[in-house]
């Protein structure tokens with residue numbers, strides 16, 4: 001049987017999963033592809049650290065050129081992460097006519113178009129199923145199963161680390177810091193978890209999902225991005241009392257000829273399917289004009305689930321090599337669509353305020369709301385400390401511009417502080 005030799009770059013959480021899956025599932029892969037897959041070379045930063053994990057028949061190196069310059073290697077798998085030097089390495093691999101499989105959403109969201117052009121020029125495949133929602137095969141599903149439908153909205157939980165943190169805060173009352181530490185130990189977080197908790201990782205995934213769903217080319221600056229760093233246990237508990245669960249959601253939708261996208265903590269009604277997604281699991285809800293609402297659920301982070309998506313790409317490239325059909329763009333849907341003004345989209349909001357506990361304070365806030373044309377559906381007052389009250393409003397839908405005006409006006413009061421404002425799904 002013909003052998004296909006693979007170079008693996010990175011042997012961390014995902015790379016180790018890829019190595020394990022290729023050796024454990026060889027018979028099935030050969031049966032499906034008619035080719036034997038062999039990991040010939042693995043590149044890492046620190047060879048000594050990995051020596052015991054790799055069998056003697058695999059070359060372990062700290063020099064990626066051993067993969068780039070090896071004519072026997074047909075497929076390179078980049079699971080090292082980050083933009084530099086990953087961009088240069090992938091460019092060199094494609095120019096050396098290697099097919100590239102990557103899980104690197106930072107790179108694909110930022111430079112995917114440029115790399116796809118280089119891939120096409122070299123008749124090479126560039127595929128990245130694992131870059132969005134870990135183990136959920138969402139990108140190929142959109143390419144194949146939504147090819148003829150018009151996607152109106154794609155939204156969901158696309159970061160495993162933050163969903164894990166919020167779940168522990170909700171169910172076990174863990175502090176944010178403890179939950180983040182555990183998510184890092186479990187291998188869900190990026191090497192620098194700032195991108196996870198600040199919503200950047202989810203935004204990269206929404207950029208890629210928007211490209212596949214709407215043919216758009218969004219950049220980080222086009223998107224409202226808010227992370228979970230400031231969420232307090234008291235907000236999680238208060239949201240639950242109102243019948244909501246706080247989730248970090250990515251939302252992208254068509255608005256006229258434009259596309260609106262954002263990533264933010266959102267209060268999701270507790271009986272909504274997205275509220276039931278726990279731990280590192282992800283869920284992507286795709287709404288098509290014809291099909292209506294569909295939901296794709298599964299592990300969004302972790303070694304083996306992500307490796308399964310990488311392997312699905314390796315198998316697909318192997319089939320293309322066998323059939324002589326390499327060099328086709330993974331996603332070729334292109335549609336001119338402008339990002340729409342971020343301030344115009346309306347949502348109900350959860351507003352958490354702390355104010356001096358004396359008569360007339362709440363009235364000041366409700367008067368401000370009236371002045372900007374906003375109103376509320378629910379209000380709860382509790383004791384914050386000896387002098388202050390905590391007041392929570394669930395407002396009716398208002399725009400980000402209205403919210404910004406409300407915040408600015410509240411800031412003028414010495415005795416009232418707006419401590420949190422989160423969107424509410426629904427209405």
Ligand SMILES: NC(=O)C1=CN([C@@H]2O[C@H](COP(=O)(O)OP(=O)(O)OC[C@H]3O[C@@H](n4cnc5c(N)ncnc54)[C@H](OP(=O)(O)O)[C@@H]3O)[C@@H](O)[C@H]2O)C=CC1
Pocket residue numbers: 009010011012013014015043044045046047049062064078079080081082085103104105130131134187188189190191300301302303306
């Ligand atoms: N972890 C997850 O659940 C998921 C991760 N991803 C993506 O997969 C990629 C890998 O993530 P993950 O496995 O968690 O990362 P890790 O930090 O666990 O592993 C990174 C690996 O890359 C190696 N590496 C780093 N820089 C270089 C370099 N310059 N040359 C050669 N090797 C290098 C490291 O070597 P050494 O060990 O010697 O330091 C390490 O083995 C990232 O793009 C990530 O965003 C996607 C979906 C899920």
Ligand SMILES: N[C@@H](CC=O)C(=O)O
Pocket residue numbers: 131133134158159160161162188189190196201300301302
């Ligand atoms: N850090 C990411 C890993 C998968 O993409 C996450 O937590 O989702």
